[in-house]
Amino acid sequence: MTETFYEVLRRQGITRRSFIKFCSLTASSLGLGSTFVPKIAHALETKPRTPVIWLHGLECTCCSESFIRSAHPLTKDVVLSMLSLDYDDTLMAAAGHQAEAIIEEVKKKYKGNYIVAVEGNPPLNEDGMFCIHGGRPFVEVLKETCADAKAVISWGACASYGCVQAAKPNPTRATPVHQVISGKPIVRVPGCPPIAEVMTGVVTYMLTFDRIPELDRQGRPKMFYGQRIHDKCYRRPHFDAGQFVEQWDDDAARRGYCLYKMGCKGPTTYNACSTVRWNGGVSFPIQSGHGCIGCSEDGFWDKGSFYDRVTDIKQFGIESNADKVGGTAAAVVGAGIAVHAGLSALSRARINHSQENQQGGN
Amino acid sequence: MTTHHAPSPTGVDDDAVARAPSLKSIYVYEAPVRLWHWVNALAIVVLAVSGYFIGSPPPSVPGEASDNFLFGYIRFAHFAAAYVFAVGFLARLYWGLVGNDHSRELFSIPVLTGAYWREIGAMLKWYAFLRPYPNRYVGHNPLARISMFFAIFLGGIFMLVTGFALYGEGAQAGHWSHTLFTSWVLPLFGQSQTLHTWHHLGMWMIVLFVMVHVYAAVREDIMGRQSMISTMLSGYRMFKK
Known part of the structure; x- marks a missing residue:
């Protein structure tokens, strides 16, 4: 029998008091009432830890970096222990064949009862040779590992949407996980990286309730991705008032006005940055004076400048956007109308003139 | 030649009215529809002005x-006008069902009628100064009908x-609005910024x-053979020659 979470925590010298604190904080970060604190505690005390295999495809490890900084009371030791993170090639001590053997072992021992967390994505071009995992294309390892999993978590923009390696022209054909894996529940946790507490929150929910959290149509947990950053932004009053930063060093910037005109993507980005914030709730990009770049949205690398609210339309040249295309079209049509009106007047005048001449001739 | 007499200061001139040619008119x-x-x-x-300001704030x-x-307030104006546009659109659809034949012209184009396409050709020639x-045309002219079908009917739905x-x-x-539209439109377009861009382009399409x-309408009124602007006020189309 695998150890329960509680046993692991106690063995690591964490007091019961800290443990209960963690349960309360987790309950509140998940938006659950205080009645859920004992339930979370009970689950962590009695349930065997669900094994997690954490795979790395084409990625930059920023998801892992974020994850290990989850700042709620019982920090990284606890989170890592909670998970029973049996395989994670960037964090584990084992290497080589020993490490790879763990995947096989987990697959056999916990068939249909383990979670695969995927960071990064598989490239499909050249038979997947752009990302090699243990001597084999990553896409093969991913498919095999997910085959017996209970659920799959797509960490970050890479696994969820493709991110920078899938940006046009996507030379390696980097492909998000849900387009490769089918028949398994997939939880997408986008962001570049996702917020640490969002990651631990999703995992804790799955362990506590033994089911995946409620997802929206894009497969994102509604509790963290149900609202836009804009909807909970503390600078929203300046937006509604019509007070905007016009330049990075202007007075409005110093006063903390809305960054909408600086191309802030908060109004088009679904994430929890403005509520959960980063680095243990210290700040988030907008609070630090820079607009949101929309890193948790599909294809955010291909939507033009991070400092423009209107998306570039590549078909009309690199620097085009909807306003330039529309404005140019309106100018062309307006000029066309003016010329046509002039020609119409001339042609009518000529017809009238010739009619008068005819009448004069009669 | 009839003798000209000075116009009455009151504007009343029954003789001139009696001499003037009669125009034919059709309701x-x-x-x-006019409302x-x-x-x-x-x-x-x-919608266009407030929408432009939402994209590029003052x-x-x-x-x-x-x-x-x-x-x-700018956003409120946009949303309020959008509700007016939406309710008007639905009411207009209803009137397309119960109104006269001309009230239905907005919602279809007779693609299978050869004569319709020949009339489009005739209108294009007219605009190219070849006629x-x-x-x-009693109702919409064929060119107006096809542009309204795409820009106002389909464009309006979009x-x-x-x-x-x-x-x-x-x-x-x-x-x-989230249940009926956002829930499926947002995944269809991929993400919110893309949806914003398309909505923005739609505005420019309607401006054009x-x-x-x-x-x-102004040109037809002056140069064409039937009234245009007053028709949309009174409902009667008058034929000049």
């Missing part, structure tokens, strides 16, 4: 944030669907339509 646009046209035109103007207002609500006069999907983003899950529409 074309029923009152609900809808002008309400819709006003809504489109408000300069910042000074003072406390709590003393100002400029951008809020001295256009043909006489703007309503994308617009309410954007509105539902702010109204959030649970609101009817309005420019051509107004120009063509």
Whole structure:
């Protein structure tokens, strides 16, 4: 029998008091009432830890970096222990064949009862040779590992949407996980990286309730991705008032006005940055004076400048956007109308003139 | 030649009226169609102007944030006009069912009728100065009909669907606009910024339509063979020659 979470925590010298604190904080970060604190505690005390295999495809490890900084009371030791993170090639001590053997072992021992967390994505071009995992294309390892999993978590923009390696022209054909894996529940946790507490929150929910959290149509947990950053932004009053930063060093910037005109993507980005914030709730990009770049949205690398609210339309040249295309079209049509009106007047005048001449001739 | 006499200072001149040629007129646009046209035109103007400002906000207002609500009012104007546009659109659809034949012209194009396409050719020739006069059309001329079908009927549906999907983003899950539109439109377009861009392009498409529409109506009124602008006020189409 695998150890329960509680046993692991106690063995690591964490007091019961800290443990209960963690349960309360987790309950509140998940938006659950205080009645859920004992339930979370009970689950962590009695349930065997669900094994997690954490795979790395084409990625930059920023998801892992974020994850290990989850700042709620019982920090990284606890989170890592909670998970029973049996395989994670960037964090584990084992290497080589020993490490790879763990995947096989987990697959056999916990068939249909383990979670695969995927960071990064598989490239499909050249038979997947752009990302090699243990001597084999990553896409093969991913498919095999997910085959017996209970659920799959797509960490970050890479696994969820493709991110920078899938940006046009996507030379390696980097492909998000849900387009490769089918028949398994997939939880997408986008962001570049996702917020640490969002990651631990999703995992804790799955362990506590033994089911995946409620997802929206894009497969994102509604509790963290149900609202836009804009909807909970503390600078929203300046937006509604019509007070905007016009330049990075202007007075409005110093006063903390809305960054909408600086191309802030908060109004088009679904994430929890403005509520959960980063680095243990210290700040988030907008609070630090820079607009949101929309890193948790599909294809955010291909939507033009991070400092423009209107998306570039590549078909009309690199620097085009909807306003330039529309404005140019309106100018062309307006000029066309003016010329046509002039020609119409001339042609009518000529017809009238010739009619008068005819009448004069009669 | 009849003798000219000085016009009466009152403007009354029954003789001149008696001598003037009579124009033929046909009742074309029923009152609900005319009312809808002008309400819709006003809504489109408000929507385009407020929508443009939502994309490119005016300069910042000074003072406390709590003393100002400029951008809020701009957005309110946009949403209010959008509701007017939407309700008008539905009412117009209903009138298309119960109104006269001309009230249905907006919602279809007779693609299978060869004569329709020949008339389009005739209108194009008229606009290319290849004909001295256009043909006489009782309802919409064939070119107007096809442009209205695409720009106002299909374009209107596109703007309503994308617009309410954007509105539902702010109204959030649970609101009817989110349930009916945002829930499927947002995944269809991939993400919110793309949806914004399409809605924005739709605005420009309608601006282009309005420019051509107004120009063509004024020009037809002056140079064509039937009345245009007064027809949309009185409902009667008059034929001049």
